[in-house]
Amino acid sequence: MKPAVFQYRKAETTREALEALGTNPGAKVLAGGQSLVPLMNFRLSRPDVLVDINGIEELTLVEKLDQTLAIGALVRHSTLSQHPLIEREVPVLAEAARHIGHWAIRNRGTIGGSAVHADPAAELPAALVALRASVVVGAPRGERTMPADEFFLGYYTTALAQDELVMRFEIPLPARRMGFSEVVRRPGDFALVGAYVEDSDAEAAVTWFGLGAMPERQVVEAWPKGQDERQALLERLAREVQSDDEYKYAMAVNVAERAYLAAQKEG
Amino acid sequence: MAAVEDRISIQLQVNGRQHQVEVAPRWTLADVLRHQIGLTGTHIGCEQGVCGACTVLLDGEPVRSCLMFAVQAQGHHVTTVEGVTPETGLSPLQESFRDHHALQCGYCTPGMLLTAQALLDRNPTADEGAVREALTGNLCRCTGYQFIVDAVLAARDQGRDE
Ligand SMILES: Cc1cc2nc3c(=O)[nH]c(=O)nc-3n(C[C@H](O)[C@H](O)[C@H](O)COP(=O)(O)OP(=O)(O)OC[C@H]3O[C@@H](n4cnc5c(N)ncnc54)[C@H](O)[C@@H]3O)c2cc1C
Ligand code: FES
Ligand code: FES
Numbered sequence: 001m002k003p004a005v006f007q008y009r010k011a012e013t014t015r016e017a018l019e020a021l022g023t024n025p026g027a028k029v030l031a032g033g034q035s036l037v038p039l040m041n042f043r044l045s046r047p048d049v050l051v052d053i054n055g056i057e058e059l060t061l062v063e064k065l066d067q068t069l070a071i072g073a074l075v076r077h078s079t080l081s082q083h084p085l086i087e088r089e090v091p092v093l094a095e096a097a098r099h100i101g102h103w104a105i106r107n108r109g110t111i112g113g114s115a116v117h118a119d120p121a122a123e124l125p126a127a128l129v130a131l132r133a134s135v136v137v138g139a140p141r142g143e144r145t146m147p148a149d150e151f152f153l154g155y156y157t158t159a160l161a162q163d164e165l166v167m168r169f170e171i172p173l174p175a176r177r178m179g180f181s182e183v184v185r186r187p188g189d190f191a192l193v194g195a196y197v198e199d200s201d202a203e204a205a206v207t208w209f210g211l212g213a214m215p216e217r218q219v220v221e222a223w224p225k226g227q228d229e230r231q232a233l234l235e236r237l238a239r240e241v242q243s244d245d246e247y248k249y250a251m252a253v254n255v256a257e258r259a260y261l262a263a264q265k266e267g
Numbered sequence: 268m269a270a271v272e273d274r275i276s277i278q279l280q281v282n283g284r285q286h287q288v289e290v291a292p293r294w295t296l297a298d299v300l301r302h303q304i305g306l307t308g309t310h311i312g313c314e315q316g317v318c319g320a321c322t323v324l325l326d327g328e329p330v331r332s333c334l335m336f337a338v339q340a341q342g343h344h345v346t347t348v349e350g351v352t353p354e355t356g357l358s359p360l361q362e363s364f365r366d367h368h369a370l371q372c373g374y375c376t377p378g379m380l381l382t383a384q385a386l387l388d389r390n391p392t393a394d395e396g397a398v399r400e401a402l403t404g405n406l407c408r409c410t411g412y413q414f415i416v417d418a419v420l421a422a423r424d425q426g427r428d429e
Contacts, residue, residue, distance in 0.1 A: 001314065002293065002294075002298070002314075003293040003295075005293060007273060008273070008292035008338055010338075033335060033339075037295075037316075037335070038314070038334065040293075041295075041315060042314075042315070050292070050336075052339060101404070102404025103329055103382065103400075103401055104322055104330050104382070105316060105331070105404065107325075107328045107330050108330050108331070108334065187400070187403040
């Protein structure tokens with residue numbers, strides 16, 4: 001099918017984008033279009049106005065600030081997967097980005113779009129939660145910043161208001177040591193289930209995706225060194241997350257175990 | 268009920284040529300290439316980014332032309348399968364596809380060719396794993412993929428691209 005009629009506004013600056021969003025209650029942001037355009041093609045989404053943010057330079061920045069790595073909302077998956085600063089400071093994020101969809105999808109899709117779309121099986125929202133990132137949101141009323149775990153509210157649901165624009169993500173540095181793993185039916189599919197397992201000086205934690213309605217992070221005292229004990233703990237944790245699919249719990253334990261082993265190699 | 272649909276006049280740079288076209292913002296790049304510009308080599312399968320038949324190169328990078336609006340392609344170089352086909356005959360990669368029976372109905376072929384060409388341009392020594400990984404985003408209902416992978420690897424071994 002083809003999308004319904006809409007008006008097209010190309011924003012050159014975040015101010016222009018916010019103005020267009022603020023004055024059109026039926027407006028939506030167009031970033032990589034890899035989730036929004038399929039929905040529009042099937043007329044599941046019919047925005048009156050599309051605000052194209054692809055020309056906004058400041059949203060494409062990756063910068064190391066004082067104690068954080070700032071990643072603009074418009075940074076594409078292909079950039080995440082090979083940016084030297086990300087590779088060096090947060091290798092797990094580059095690794096996760098390489099698992100998103102296919103080459104052509106990664107060339108367009110953005111981290112901001114993935115976060116706002118909030119697919120419960122997506123890699124990046126869970127990465128943001130696992131890395132304790134903050135989401136910086138612009139609005140006509142001014143900027144606000146919230147922790148990633150307060151940004152995601154449920155299936156395809158976030159704390160973002162219609163007139164707000166995600167500007168960037170801030171990942172605290174040094175980034176926590178963690179490993180990533182997921183299970184997919186075919187390469188490029190959304191994950192059936194995936195996990196980030198942290199085993200750092202700061203904390204021991206697991207963040208699941210594809211298991212519940214949104215990324216879920218759980219902190220434990222320490223990961224048992226013995227595999228049986230560790231897997232029993234992982235299973236108990238997985239079962240605390242409400243999932244409709246019983247079969248996923250066994251898979252979740254396996255995935256988290258692999259992520260744990262990957263975290264050990266991260267060194 | 269529907270608002271009057273704007274038409275926007277845009278310049279599209281396709282296969283090295285400028286085209287001036289009048290488009291509605293909701294027209295996808297795939298549709299404009301086919302219907303306004305007459306380049307029907309770009310195929311449309313699923314219109315949801317999954318099949319890869321509509322893959323074109325945007326500034327040399329594979330993208331889904333069903334998931335971009337034509338207005339967004341202004342200021343970029345678009346390459347379609349026509350753009351990687353010589354005036355007469357076939358490109359080495361295309362010949363390799365023919366020699367290895369890498370197509371049957373041909374529906375997926377333009378997307379396969381553009382993705383594979385972009386891979387070989389970037390990585391002339393791509394191994395089988397890299398070829399398979401690059402082509403995961405292009406579905407073929409006929410060949411079973413093996414012959415496509417063979418064709419790309421053979422084109423690589425002949426060590427030439429355009
Ligand atoms: C075939 C295929 C396979 C895929 N596989 C995967 C996969 O394995 N894993 C995965 O995680 N994803 C996958 N995706 C989705 C992909 O990652 C998308 O890129 C991503 O979900 C959305 O990002 P986008 O930039 O394309 O956003 P868009 O589609 O442009 O927008 C998505 C939503 O976010 C809003 N939005 C975008 N940016 C902002 C912003 N800065 N501020 C406010 N609102 C904003 C839009 O209004 C829209 O509601 C796949 C997509 C396809 C087509
Ligand atoms: S038609 Fe574009 S990916 Fe299938
Ligand atoms: S040759 Fe028929 S779909 Fe690939």
